[in-house]
Each structure stands twice: as C-alpha cells, then as structure tokens.
Amino acid sequence: MRPNCECCDRDLSPVADGVFICSFECTWCADCxxxxxxxxxxxxxxxxxxxxxxxxxxLVSSPGSTTRVVSPGCREAVA
Incomplete structure (x- = not known):
C-alpha cells in the first residue's frame, strides 16, 4: 500500500477511504x-x-509501504 497519491503527493493512510488503485497498484486520491x-x-x-x-x-505486522511514488507531469496532464 503506497503512502501517497502519485499525482498530488498527498499522504494516504493505509486505513483511509477515498483512495483508488489500478491493476498495477498506481495509487490516487479521490480529488485527483x-x-x-x-x-x-x-x-x-x-x-x-x-x-x-x-x-x-x-498494520503492526504488515505495515504499508514507506516508498513514495510521484508520476512526473501528472498535474500538467490533468490541468
């Protein structure tokens, strides 16, 4: 479970609602x-x-990832 939105870099808790993924586990917040x-x-x-x-x-034995992924150019592509 990635810790952030790949577009806006918002922190996303492993227990948060309003988080979306694709089959490659790209991770996005609802706003993006x-x-x-x-x-x-x-x-x-x-x-x-x-x-x-x-x-x-x-989460104690299996915490979410701490590796942040940001897709370059995402904000420009959707702006």
Missing part, C-alpha cells in the same frame, strides 16, 4: 481521480477501483 479523463489511470489507462483498507491490527 475526479480530474482524470473517463476516471481512468493516467499511467496505464486502466480502470480505477477503491483501494481496500488494511485492518489496523494487521
């Missing part, structure tokens, strides 16, 4: 998804689905 053409992933064109949350008790 609203700006994507046809609601498709700007990286691969795939459909975006709500990201499942991780049960808080599982």
């Amino acid at each position: 998804v609203q700006t994507f053409a046809q609601g498709a992933c700007p990286n691969c064109g795939g459909s975006l689905q709500p990201r499942p949350t991780r049960a808080p008790h599982k």
